[in-house]
Amino acid sequence: MTTKDLSKALPEIVTEQVPGPKSKELLDRRNAAIPQALCGNTYPICIKQGAGAMFEDLDGNKILDWVGGVGVLNIGYSNQEVIDAVKAQADKYFHTIFNVYVHDGYVALAERLNKIMPCKGDTMKTYFANSGAECDENAIKIAKAYTKRNGVICFTGAFHGRTNLTMALTAKKTYAVGMGPFPSSIYRAPYPYLYRAPKGYTEEEAIQYYIDELNKIFDEGAPANEIACMLVEPLQGEGGFILAPIAWVKAIRKICDENGILLIADEVQCGNCRTGKYYASEYWKEAGAAPDIIATAKSLGGGLPISAITARAEVMDAAPAGTIGGTFCGNPLACASALAVMDIMQRDDYAAKARHIGDVVMNRYNALKDKYDVIGDVRGLGAMIGIEFVTDRETKEPATKLVADIVRNAMQKGLLLESCGFASNTIRFLAPLTMTDEQMEKGLEIFEEAIKEAIA
Ligand SMILES: Cc1ncc(COP(=O)(O)O)c(C=O)c1O
Structure with missing residues (x-):
């Protein structure tokens, strides 16, 4: 066939x-x-x-x-167009290490993402990693570099990967059996799983309950001025396909703004047109609650391994030279694939x-x-x-x-x-x-x- x-x-x-x-x-x-x-x-x-x-x-x-x-x-x-784009790139060269010398696919893909990523701010910058776990780790590195703090808030039900840091952030501990010790300064708040909210609560009361629980971290975990970022999946994947209600997102955006905390949207699974917008954070932006940093992967490369981290230039430029990048990050074949995927997704809506x-x-x-x-x-x-x-x-x-x-x-x-x-x-x-x-x-x-x- x-x-x-x-x-x-x-x-x-x-x-x-x-x-x-x-x-x-x-x-x-x-x-x-x-x-x-x-x-x-x-x-x-x-x-x-x-x-x-x-x-x-x-x-x-x-x-x-x-x-x-x-x-x-x-x-x-x-997809034939993606195959053709990858083949054309393969005919030219497979690899450069971007930390050492430049290829135009990397720059072109970053420019394209900078235009469409619904992050807070006007002028974006993007760089690449290889997997979902890596882009989440990198988003946290950027947040730490910018805020000069080291605390991270994550949520129940979260899945962020299988590296040491992301196993610590991932909620389900079957993904991390016997793999510790894990990094410290990680605090977990309940994700707004409305179907399983405390019995008898209205949606509004449930959202307030989840916000109150989150605020407890600042008393019982670490003061807000020690927290660099919150890492949130706009629509949890592994956790059970649970959508963060916009009223809750607005409330956590406010907490972040009041305390100098960066809000990171993990769009590894929900990004790249899955939720009916190119990125789910567009729904947040429309509600006045755009995230500071977006991390995405999976469908970005259409099957070749690539992930992206995007934020406003001021935030991105806080990372000291040497702290980000890596051998295969933004590999030319993966960038060629991602560019073709984006052409098709935008053209064919x-x-x-x-x-x-x-x-x-x-x-x-x-x-x-x-x-x-x-x-x-x-x-x-x-x-x-x-x-x-x-x-x-x-x-x-x-x-x-x-x-x-x-x-x-x-x-x-x-x-x-x-x-x-x-x-x-x-x-x-x-x-x-x-x-x-x-x-x-x-x-x-x-x-x-x-x-x-x-x-x-
Ligand atoms: C929301 C989310 N973040 C991070 C990851 C980790 O991605 P990877 O397996 O590419 O490291 C996943 C994987 O399923 C995910 O769904």
Whole structure:
């Protein structure tokens, strides 16, 4: 099958079950060659080729991908224009180390991001790293350099990566078992998870509760004048696809302004057109609460490793020479890919695609919620949607096993899903924004069948 045909194909399982024999063989080789920690059995899938929102496994099964490399594939698999841009760059040179000498892709990409990043201020500067964890670390370095302070506030449910600093910032400690010691001066406040706010609170009261809890850090953790920054995901990914309400964002912006603290938006997963704007922080900026620094990665490079850190020039220029950069940061192939991705996303209005997909999926998920008591909450923004399953709507007990069953059932029918949240009881929707309406419809059908089977 050509990639062109695959991009329009519908899910189809041709083997008795997934994995088929060829995939099983590769999985056996994987298990022998790779550390066990990377050999989970939830997804026994081995890819042969991908196109648009679809991929084909080694046995010819065609699978619709609603995980999208956990937010990397907003542009879909194998976009020909991106392939051509990377090939053209590969013909010229693969690598320079930007700390030593300059290539124009790095500068051009920084200029493009400086124009569109909705940070606080007028004149932006950007530099690059390789991964989500690295851009978060770098955003904190910049905040420390600018404020000359070292405290960092992070939130419950947060995921920021697997380096030593970002493991400390990440909430779920299964990501950090036995990996300490961790850096000090990190303080955690509750993220405004409205579905699980204290019982009986109105939205307004709940937001005030979360702000009061945050303010306690300044009494019980460290004085505000020792805090460099707060690191916030505008829409939490791993934590369960939870949207920070704008009223809460405005309140934390105010706390930051009153105390000389920098507000960092971690747009690693929610950036690059996913939420219906190019960056989710545009919603914050429209409400007068723009972040000081934005860190983004994943779909920025469309599959090649690159991440970006952007802030106003005055903040960025505070970092002493030598403290930022690195061998592969802003690699020419990754910059060429990111530039092509941005051309396409702006030209073809991927933010509008996210809004369209988001409308359809959100409506259908809400209809499913009316039908099935096991669905406790449907939430999100644009095409970043979470559907949370519970065993009881009153107690909100997480339906962890049910979700694992739904994910497994869907995979056997050709739909790739992934859970998230503190109890892995939320299913995330991160389909490539190139998904056709027909594929979306088929995916929604499979999703409902998978729920029905799991309940039965
Ligand atoms: C919000 C957020 N920040 C940071 C990261 C870490 O990114 P990476 O795995 O590229 O280091 C992730 C990864 O899922 C993420 O979702």
